[in-house]
Amino acid sequence: MNSNAPSPASARPPSLSQRVVDGLSERIASGALKPGDRVPTEPVLMQEFGVSRSVVREAVSRLQASGLLRTQQGVGSFVLAPQVRLPSLQQAAGAELKLQQKLAMLELRLSLEPEAAALAAQRRTPEQLRAMEQALDDFDTQHTTGEGTAEADFRFHELIAQATGNEYFSHVLRTLGNATMPRQAAARRTSTSTSATKAARFGESSPELRPGKEITAQEHWAVLEAIRRGDAAGARAAMFMHLNNSRERMKTASR
Known part of the structure; x- marks a missing residue:
């Protein structure tokens, strides 16, 4: 076996915003956060995940784009009920x-x-x-x-x-x-990404x-x-x- 071959453990960890996305998504999926519930405030999430305000805002924005949250300016972000989305998108x-x-x-x-x-x-x-x-x-x-x-x-x-x-x-x-x-x-792609993947993936930077x-x-x-x-x-x-x-x-x- 080639000892130099990359192992799964050598892959880069999730980005900071992805950690927040995963954490909140897991709570929504498990029912810890139910439709209509308000998610923790930005300062609470910043302290919990050890990230900056901009990271929290990016994570919340991504969850909004996924249809999991809605944000009411000046009030907070709330969990949305599951919705039927356009299949192709x-x-x-x-x-x-x-x-x-x-x-x-x-x-x-x-x-x-x-x-x-x-x-x-x-x-x-x-x-x-x-x-x-x-x-x-x-x-x-x-x-x-x-x-x-x-x-x-x-x-x-x-x-x-x-x-x-x-x-x-x-x-x-x-x-x-x-x-x-x-x-x-x-x-922030992992080092194992193939160079052949030139077309931008859904949500990927250009x-x-x-x-x-x-x-x-x-x-x-x-x-x-x-x-x-x-x-x-x-x-x-x-x-x-x-x-x-x-x-x-x-x-x-x-x-």
Whole structure:
């Protein structure tokens, strides 16, 4: 036997956010946390798992995207009852997503999120505006320091969906979010991953898109400013431009 062969024990441990995701998922599956229950607060989770606030927020965001939690701004996160999800998207979890699939999902978001932004401009609360601004501040800070920006990106888009006051916008966005808003944690692949796996997996980061982060930030702020002004038409146009540009950047990066 080759003593140099890698063993399962040599694989890297789960990421910090994955530990939080696994811990909360296990409680939900076991019934320790039931539908409608509020999950522990950020400070409690930070102390329990020994992680930072940004790690907790990423974990909660991923659980939202999986349809396990919903977050009410200023109140907390709550366990959702099991829901029937779109089979084709549910099956994409953990499987390779081809470029055409990701582009198709962005196309669907193009038909959904501009209208969500328009409604948000008419219905958002001052608290929701502050939360959106905080998400963009976090995005800018994380990009500047070289950290992953996926959690802040997703949080901004979901806050807009929540500001519509229509829960179905949030539900569809959570279903699509992981596939088209790459997740930071999945970028930490194990050393046993094959180099042939070039297509991004569901929720995996896309390093080739990083050069466009400055432009993405500018587009995000344009959306927020229109929502802040209560300019529904402007918010709709800014969100459409942002998602359409994201689609074009994804196409360009794949060439």
